[in-house]
Structure formats: C-alpha cells, structure tokens
Amino acid sequence: xxxxxxxxxxxxxxxxxxxxxxxxxxxxxxxxxxxxxxxxxxxxxxxxxxxxxxxxxxxxxxxxxxxxxxxxxxxxxxxxxxxxxxxxxxxxxxxxxxxxxxxxxxxxxxxxxxxxxxxxxxxxxxxxxxxxxxxxxxxxxxxxxxxxxxxxxxxxxxxxxxxxxxxxxxxxxxxxxxxxxxxxxxxxxxxxxxxxxxxxxxxxxxxxxxxxxxxxxxxxxxxxxxxxxxxxxxxxxxxxxxxxxxxxxxxxxxxxxxxxxxxxxxxxxxxxxxxxxxxxxxxxxxxxxxxxxxxxxxxxxxxxxxxxxxxxxxxxxxxxxxxxxxxxxxxxxxxxxxxxxxxxxxxxxxxxxxxxxxxxxxxxxxxxxxxxxxxxxxxxxxxxxxxxxxxxxxxxxxxxxxxxxxxxxxxxxxxxxxxxxxxxxxxxxxxxxxxxxxxxxxxxxxxxxxxxx
Ligand SMILES: CC(C)(COP(=O)(O)OP(=O)(O)OC[C@H]1O[C@@H](n2cnc3c(N)ncnc32)[C@H](O)[C@@H]1OP(=O)(O)O)[C@@H](O)C(=O)NCCC(=O)NCCS
Numbered sequence: 245x246x247x248x249x250x251x252x253x254x255x256x257x258x259x260x261x262x263x264x265x266x267x268x269x270x271x272x273x274x275x276x277x278x279x280x281x282x283x284x285x286x287x288x289x290x291x292x293x294x295x296x297x298x299x300x301x302x303x304x305x306x307x308x309x310x311x312x313x314x315x316x317x318x319x320x321x322x323x324x325x326x327x328x329x330x331x332x333x334x335x336x337x338x339x340x341x342x343x344x345x346x347x348x349x350x351x352x353x354x355x356x357x358x359x360x361x362x363x364x365x366x367x368x369x370x371x372x373x374x375x376x377x378x379x380x381x382x383x384x385x386x387x388x389x390x391x392x393x394x395x396x397x398x399x400x401x402x403x404x405x406x407x408x409x410x411x412x413x414x415x416x417x418x419x420x421x422x423x424x425x426x427x428x429x430x431x432x433x434x435x436x437x438x439x440x441x442x443x444x445x446x447x448x449x450x451x452x453x454x455x456x457x458x459x460x461x462x463x464x465x466x467x468x469x470x471x472x473x474x475x476x477x478x479x480x481x482x483x484x485x486x487x488x489x490x491x492x493x494x495x496x497x498x499x500x501x502x503x504x505x506x507x508x509x510x511x512x513x514x515x516x517x518x519x520x521x522x523x524x525x526x527x528x529x530x531x532x533x534x535x536x537x538x539x540x541x542x543x544x545x546x547x548x549x550x551x552x553x554x555x556x557x558x559x560x561x562x563x564x565x566x567x568x569x570x571x572x573x574x575x576x577x578x579x580x581x582x583x584x585x586x587x588x589x590x591x592x593x594x595x596x597x598x599x600x601x602x603x604x605x606x607x608x609x610x611x612x613x614x615x616x617x618x619x620x621x622x623x624x625x626x627x628x629x630x631x632x633x634x635x636x637x638x639x640x641x642x643x644x645x646x647x648x649x650x651x652x653x654x655x656x657x658x659x660x661x662x663x664x665x666x667x668x669x670x671x672x673x674x675x676x677x678x679x680x681x682x683x684x685x686x687x688x689x690x691x692x693x694x695x696x697x
Contacts, residue, residue, distance in 0.1 A: 395436025410444025
C-alpha cells in the first residue's frame, strides 16, 4: 500500500490515482454483500477434465482458494473424460459410450484410476501453492479426499452392459461435513467403491449432483466447455426455472453434452439444492463473475418458486386494487383510481399464487432520459419477508433493462432502507426526469432514490 503523498511534479504526469482508488473501494464494497451472504455456505464445484486439458486449472484453483478464504465451504468434484480417452488411445483400445455414459471395461477402469490419480495429485499440488506475490500467497488450503463415495454398478440397460461404470449409491456426508467444518476443502474423484471392494467409474455430473443433494448444498457450480444455456435466438439465458429446464430437455434441441449437464443440474435442484449454475470455463474468472456480479456469465437454474412472477393483464385490475387499497388508506402509497389502474395495467408486474395477487409493482419509462420509475411496489402483509419484494424489483429491473433504460428511480416516504439495501442511493428531485419533476408532490416530501442498472 502506498501512503506517500505524490509530489506535485509526479502528480502532473501520473494517471488519476484518486479515481482509481475510489473505483477500487467502490468495487470492493459492492461485492461485500455477496461475501457476507456466502460465508459458511456449501458450494459443490464440478471441474471437467476438459478444463484441466485446456490449461485452466491454475487460475480456477486461485479463484476457489479465494472463495475458501472468504469462508465458503467448497467441495471440488473433478472429471477425467478426455484424460481417460487419451490413455485408451495410447493403448490402442476402442472408446465406448452409450447414452452419454462410458462403458468401462477392465482396461478403461485401469485408465480411469490412472487419470484420476494424476488429476488428484495435480489438484493437490495446485492448492498447495503459496509463492509470495501470487494470488496463492498465504492461501494454505488443506485438501481432504478419500473413500467418501459408495457406488453401485449401472448394470445392463437396454441390452448394454456398462461393466465397471457405476452410479453414486451413498455419499459419506458426516465425514465430508467434518472436513469442511474443520476448514478443509474436500476433493472427490469420479470413482466410487462398492461393499464388495470393487471400484466403479462414475460420471462427474452424477457425482457432483449427488454430492450437492446429499450435502443439501447451497449451490452446485458446473464448469462446462459449452457454458450456459442459450435461448432460441442464441442469447444466454441468465436464469431458468426447473419447469423451463424440463421443457428444454424434452424439446430435444440442446446439444447432447449440454443436455447431460442440465439433466444433472435439474436433478440437484429437484433434490433440494437451491441453485445450480452452469458456467463456461473458457472465460477467465468465470466462477467469480457468476457469483459476485448481478449479471453472471452462465445460466442459473433455480428451484421452483410457488408463486409466479408475471406481467399483469386486464383481469388483474381487481387483485391489484385489493392489494394496494389498504396501503393507500394508511398513506404508504399514493392514491390511484380504478380507471388509472385499468389504463396502466400493462405497466404492472404481479406475483400470483393460485389465482390471488400477492404482490405488484409498476414500471414507468422515460426513454428520452434512459430512466424509469418503479412505482406502486406492494406485497401482501401475509406474505412479506419471503423475498417477493426482491423478486418484483428484479423483474422490474429486467423490464427496464430490456427497454434500454440505464437507471431506475423510486419515490418513497417510508421504505427508504429497503431500497438502500438493494443498491439504490439517495438523490434529489432535480435528478428526476424533467416531466416527473413537474409532477413531484412537495407536500408529500417523498425521498428520491436512484439505482444504476
Ligand atoms: C417493501 C415491501 C414491498 C417489501 O416486500 P417483502 O416481500 O416483504 O420484501 P423482501 O422479502 O424482499 O424483503 C424483506 C426484508 O425487507 C425488510 N423491510 C420490509 N419493509 C421495510 C421497510 N419499510 N424498510 C426497511 N426494510 C424493510 C424486512 O425487514 C426484511 O429484512 P431482512 O431480509 O433483513 O429480514 C413490503 O414490505 C411492502 O409491501 N410494504 C408496504 C408498501 C411499501 O412500502 N411499498 C414501497 C412504496 S415506495
């Protein structure tokens, strides 16, 4: 850290260090909420053999060490597909797959053991780095691995004998938890053992999803060559629900490798894992970008929520009115008559559960100034504090971004802290769009809060 004041001569030619410092401090503060939120949480990270082959292991290990230092409980599951194939090729043995799974004959099993042994040692070595002036300085990550996975044979399916290919039968949760709680990082290779003392070759995806489910992990993160899931127009889908994932899998439009990854991610979510991320390993720092930026670089699969967030239609006018009337009566919200709500219902987003409107918010755009107003945010008192307010805000932000808006503002008299906690900052009336300044009610004295999107 340089605490010396710059000399006047140096200050003239030097880049603007104070701006750099301010940016650095602002950036660090911006990621603080995520650090607080993720401390003590369990993340299962699946690293495919392709990532190792592409020479990206060291950078990823540095990033995972950083997460570990922030107090996240990390379980690493590695794959070994290309390494096993390489070994088989060297031995001149045919590579056999069925339904995306390797058929593991005795030679392939030998190759799988060799590949896993080598990768495990490489991973342990990478986590042991600690040279000064590198991101690993002082890292001191302890890695624990062992016979933590029980497996059973896949057996013969549709006439195909998978031989030594296995499926996860049981994960040794108490031992893994003990290791994590004592500050170690747990490393699992894609091999499991049976009570008969045999080893079975597992798929990384099955192992990662089973481990995340057994540990009731907060996140499953799968690094994939292809990256996240794309929509029909080729754009990245940042977030998909379980129902959408099922539809995509049934549509048969996904690449086989992506479908295989998504199927296991979905299984983890159905098993209770709150979030599964599929992210590209080709982007440097992709795990950090996905975790610490609002708009990540992959696809996040989220557990189904019971309520549906959707845009409102004419049939919702009654429900919206019933929700906001009590808040208008006590002065929390500005009064809006039925006619106005009917005319402007298209601006509303609602949360509906079994036909009842439990939450609403409206977006009014001022396109010429690339700013929008979120108005009329309300959640039924019976269902407050369950994240619905946050979900509505997120959807309004998405709508605003889609409309090309760069900023969002709110006027509030009683809810300032809720907005401050969600990235809004206090602003003044003259920062409102011109048209809105004219309508500002000086008697109500609402506070103006603005958020950059
Ligand atoms: C503000 C409101 C929409 C939040 O909805 P919600 O679904 O309860 O919100 P979330 O579940 O996403 O967030 C809950 C958190 O916000 C906090 N919170 C709720 N109302 C708050 C307020 N007025 N000020 C500060 N924090 C508040 C809760 O304590 C809770 O905090 P925690 O996460 O630390 O436990 C809801 O309380 C509401 O409808 N309020 C009345 C209408 C209103 O004030 N609208 C805003 C008009 S500008």
